[in-house]
Amino acid sequence: MKQEYKTQIDASKISHRQKTAEQQKAIAAIIAERKTQLQTAENTAMGYHEMLQEISKEVADAHCCARDHQEKLSKTEMLATKRLEKVRDIEGKVTLLQDKLAEQYVNATAMQTNIHELEDTILEQQAIIMDLESRMPREVGMITRPSGGKTWPSFVVEMSLELLAHQTPPSCISPNILTIASALIP
Numbered sequence: 001m002k003q004e005y006k007t008q009i010d011a012s013k014i015s016h017r018q019k020t021a022e023q024q025k026a027i028a029a030i031i032a033e034r035k036t037q038l039q040t041a042e043n044t045a046m047g048y049h050e051m052l053q054e055i056s057k058e059v060a061d062a063h064c065c066a067r068d069h070q071e072k073l074s075k076t077e078m079l080a081t082k083r084l085e086k087v088r089d090i091e092g093k094v095t096l097l098q099d100k101l102a103e104q105y106v107n108a109t110a111m112q113t114n115i116h117e118l119e120d121t122i123l124e125q126q127a128i129i130m131d132l133e134s135r136m137p138r139e140v141g142m143i144t145r146p147s148g149g150k151t152w153p154s155f156v157v158e159m160s161l162e163l164l165a166h167q168t169p170p171s172c173i174s175p176n177i178l179t180i181a182s183a184l185i186p
Contacts, residue, residue, distance in 0.1 A: 156177070159177060160173055
């Protein structure tokens with residue numbers, strides 16, 4: 001019986017070892033499957049971690065860009081405000097200049113009227129002078145100076161100077177004056 005008992009115990013041990021071995025194999029398979037799942041989960045987590053880092057970097061870049069755009073917007077608003085102030089200042093100056101221009105126009109109109117009146121007066125006086133000159137015969141001859149010498153009238157001297165200014169040779173001035181006088185007084 002001992003033998004049988006030993007055989008039973010041995011069979012029981014073998015059966016127990018086989019069950020334990022099968023359980024260990026099953027557990028090893030589960031562990032291997034869990035390790036595979038864990039590795040897959042770790043790989044997925046690493047991918048998510050990389051994506052999270054990329055998204056975090058993009059968010060940081062977006063915040064930087066937003067700050068830059070906000071600064072540019074602030075500068076643009078400040079420039080626009082300054083330009084608007086300049087435009088308003090210029091508009092005020094334009095209004096002032098328009099008022100001054102209107103005053104100048106009124107003054108210019110008054111001056112123009114005054115000029116026309118003075119021109120009319122000059123024309124009247126020139127007509128009187130011409131009338132007086134036409135009544136007086138003009139003598140062209142030597143005029144006695146207060147010092148006792150004689151000289152030509154001023155218009156003859158001016159005509160001589162004008163001819164010299166136009167590079168007329170001095171020997172030709174007397175014949176030119178004679179030609180001019182004969183053309184004016186036939």
